[in-house]
Amino acid sequence: MALAPTSTYAAGQDSSSSSTAIKASKKMENLNLPNSLNHPPRFLSFPLKRKHEILEHQNDHPPKISLTRHPPKWEPPHCSQKQAGENGFSKVKRAWSETAISELPEPQAKVSPSHQTGIVVEVHKETCATKKPLQICQRKVEEKCCESTLASKWTPSSVTCKPLKHKRAKLGPEHGTNGPKISHEGANGGGELQNQSKAGCLTAALTSDPRVTDCGKLNPEEKMLMLEKAGHAKALVLTLVYRDGTTQLDSEQKLAPAVCGLLMLMKNDLDGRTPEDPLGQNDSLVYLKLEHTPAWAQQCTHQSREDMLLQVLSRSQLVVCYKAKDLLRTTLQFYRQDLSWKQVAGCHVQDPQVSGWLLDPANPSSCYQDLFNKHCKRPHTTPAQGTKKCQGLWELYSDMELNMISVLAAMxxxxxxxxxxxLKRTSDLLGTKMKQLEQEAHRAAGQIFLVTSNPQLRTVLFEKLCLQERCENKKLPKTINKQQQSTSEAAVSILIPLVYTTTLCCNPQVHKIKSTFVDGILSCMTNKNYISSTWYQTSVVTGRISAKHPNFQALPRQPLQITKKQYIQGKNETVINVELYFCQVELRLLAHLSSDPELLRIFTHPQADVFTMLASQWKGVTEAEVTSEDREHAKRIVYSVVYGAGRERLSGILGVSAEQASRFQDSFLQTYREVQAFIQRTIQQCHKQGYVLSIMGRRRTLPNINAPDWGIRMQAERQAVNFVVQGRMTVGAVFCRNSVWCISECVCNCRLIAQLHDELLYEVEDSQVEQFAGEFTTPNIS
DNA sequence: CTAGCGTCA
DNA sequence: GAATTGACGCTAG
Structure with a gap:
């Protein structure tokens, strides 16, 4: 039984498994983390730097980035998508799967390292602000997650010995109850075999409702009729039904329950019905049970392998689903053997959650009822239409947000x-190291205390050892709310030279790595040997995308190598990840918005990196001498000043006195006068209107903008400025455009894996990396 | 400075 | 004992 997932993997039915089967041509880079586990270093640090190695050719034709303007209506998906899915990707899937079989690693003997090495092609892409040639950079990158070769390592013991430390592990209703289980549902699924009886009851309750037709009970002719009816319906409203009896419309649950079916409302009367009584005379309600080999699909042989659900999803008429991303992802997970992600990524399903969030991103509705109460007070008005102030939002929704739903589902x-x-061995190793460090800290403190406790560390540092008295010349940071002595790394690092031991401050970092990145990832993969982040479209006020479980966007940039011993030579399999990197989107946008001549001038240098330039000026060295740390430093300073950091904060970042900091601030704003003018303009506008608009028409209301309290008001002003500039304007647009491009036009086999704010991470077959990069430089990606 | 998420007490 | 909150640290502009 334990072999099941392995064989599934080996057979290559899971398209994602292709990644592990790609033959590597690049040798693994052995990046040594400070040999931390041998000698405790003074500071166990993981620098933020990125390696920018400018490579080879530059293109003289900068690609234009623009949105494809879909009219605000529902369009059929491109025919070519299907083509690509069938003729392109699946063929390669087969090719990869053959490789996978022949190269399946032997148990134990070959364990891949806990990180991977890949090649990243960075394409520095032009934004709307300025025109400059495109650069292609190549750099080595060590992936942030721990890809590995091994489904074959999957054993019952590896599943059952999961520590129950983490909340998520404890909360899952299916966790740890009946041993190893094959989960086909992925991220939020799991436990499909469980709750059968419950599901049975629910289905019975649903199907016994006279208004509901149970599709499972229809004969083939009736099914065809039903499908035809669905095809002609003016609107389809879909809702996932979960095993625990809840649906997508119920309030949010801690852990998304397993799906058991789908309720489909076919509407022909689009007017005259109130929400309380949605079923009109010509409407019908159908229940589709989701099964891996759905009877209703099997019996329609001439439908080939094409799934009917897909037909429903990709029809040209209106399809609505609250939390459409979940629906699309579930579809992909259930029929992953028959369905290419490309087919689903082209679907357009209207989602009221997304449109509702656009109306007021700062206060998203918690559930459907909430959304309904908020926007549909009068039953006969449609919220997205009519009022003029929503006009821009509707375009934003239909041009961008709508396309993003299916792309996120595929991701x-x-x-x-x-x-x-x-990963477990790594965890153990870190655990051992932490114990060591803890003991040393106790010795240094002369007492036993809990090193992970800030209050206790504060007591030891400031009351017992009284270190603050020994560094009067340096100002120690305080906590924000309670104004206590801070025990943050910045504060402790000031104190460290005063103590003969360094271990007091080493603990938090080792601890962070262990708890968040090692154990944290382990806890995201109970009952499965893979991770997939959950992506959220509507949780960030500024319109960026966020991720959870694990938070892909916050994984460390640098790889973590524990010891040489820990680095076990694996097979030479790597994934090639290609990253599109848009230089300093926000700063460019700022330059554009403010039309500041100085700032614009910087961006006219085709090859220059803004922050490198600024860092070289700031440090008084040539640009070649600027280190990555300098660059990161400069970046933080620039953003801090632009977004209105106070002199205290700035002095902390700069590492100079408050007076110097405010001098720096003044000179910066003097140099970029238009930036300051833009900031003031924005604030003024916000005071007047109570809200601000970003360049894509995104809107944020700031109730505190006229607050009597100075602090609160200032914060609202900073938020206003930040909102206008931060937005996923460029990346978002390119994100959608390129995804569609990936699906339908790209001859490479590439797949979008992650969005890291200004970077898009693709998985591309090794041999096609250059071709892939080439395609991105051609003007047809506009 | 602004956005997030995850961990811990 | 469970749920919430503040401090911290990781990420990204």
Whole structure:
């Protein structure tokens, strides 16, 4: 039984498994983390730097980035998508799967390292602000997650010995109850075999309702009729039904329950019905049970392997689903053997959650009822239409947000396989190290205390050892709310030279790595040997995308190598990840918005990196001498000043006195006068209107903008400025455009894996990396 | 400075 | 004992 997932993997039915089967041509880079586990270093640090190695050719034709303007209506998906899915991707899937079989690693002997090495092609892309040639950079990158070769490592013991430390592990209703289980549902599924009886009851309750037709009970002719009816319906409203009896419309649950079916409302009367009584005379309500080999699909042989659900989803008429991303992802997960992600990524399903969030991103509705109460007070008005102030939002929704839904669903269904055993060994190793460090800290403090406790560390540092008295010349940071002595790393690092031991401050970092990145990832993969992040479209006020479980966007940039011993030579399999990197989107946008001549001038240098330039000026060295740390430093300073950091904060970042900091601030704003003018303009406008608009028409209301309290008002002003500039304007647009391009036009086999704010991470077959990069430089990606 | 998420007490 | 909150640290502009 334990072999099941392995064979599934080996057979290559899971498209994502292709990643592990790609033959590597690049040798693994052995990046040594400070040999931390041998000698405790003074500071166990993981620098933020990125390696920018400018490579080879530049293109003289900068690609234009623009949105494809869909009219605000529902369009059929491109025919070519289907083509690509059938003729392109699946063929390669087969090719990869053959490789996978022949190269399946032997158990134990070959364990892949806990990180991977890949090549990243960075394409520095032009934004709307300025025109400059495109650069292609190549750099080596060590992936942030621990991809590994191994499904074959999957054993019952590896599943059952999961520590129950983490909340998520404890909360899952299916966790740890009946041993190893094959989960086909992925991220939020799981436990499909469970709750059968419950599901049975629910289905019975649903299907016994006279208004509901149970599709499972229809004969083939009736099914065809039903499908035809669905095809002609003016609107389809879909809702996932969960095993625990809830649906997508119920309030949010801690852990998304397993799906058991789908309720489909076919509407022909689009007017004259109130929400309380949605079923009109010509309307019908159908229940589709979701099964891996759905009877209703099997019996329609001439439908080939094409799934009917897909037909429903990709029809040209209106399809609505609250939380459409979940629906699309579920579809992909259930029929992953028959369905290419490309087919689903082209679907357009209207989602009231997304449109509702656009109306007021700062206060998203918690559930459907909430959304309904908020926007549909009068039953006969449609919220998105009519009022003029929503006009821009509707375009934003239909041009961008709508396209993003299916792309995120496809991203979410991608599996990153992880060698659990290796990760566990890493965890143990870190645990041992932490114990050592803890003991040393106790010795240094002369007492036993809990090193992970800030209050206790504060007592030791400031009351017992009284270190603050020994550094009067340096100002120690305080906590924000309670104005206590801070125990943050910045504060402790000031104190460290005063103590003969360094271990007091080493603990938090080791601890962070262990708890968040090692154990944290382990806890995201109970009962499975892969991770997939959940992506959220509507949780960030500024319109960016966020991720959870694990938070892909916050994984460390640098790889973590524990010891040489820990780095076990694996097979030479790597994934090639290609990253599109848009230089300093926000700063460019700022330059554009403010039309500041100085700032614009900087961006006219085709090859220059803004922050490198600024860092070289700031440090008084040549640009070649600027280190990555300098660059990161400069970046933080620039953003801090632009977004209105106070002199205290700035002095902390700069590492100079408050007077110097405010001098720096003044000179910066003097140099970029238009930036300051833009900031003031924005604030003024916000005071007047009570809200601000970003360049894409995104809107944020700031109730505190006229607050009597100075602090609160200032914060609202900073938020206003930040909102206008931060937005996913460029990346978002390119995100959608390129995804569509990936699906339908790209001859490479590439797949979008993650969105890291200004970077798009693709998985591309090794041999096609150059071709892929080439395609991005051609003008047809506009 | 602004956005997030995850961990811990 | 469970749920919430503040401090911290990781990410990204």
């Amino acid at each position: 979410e269904s991608h599996r990153i396989h992880v060698d659990k055993e290796a």
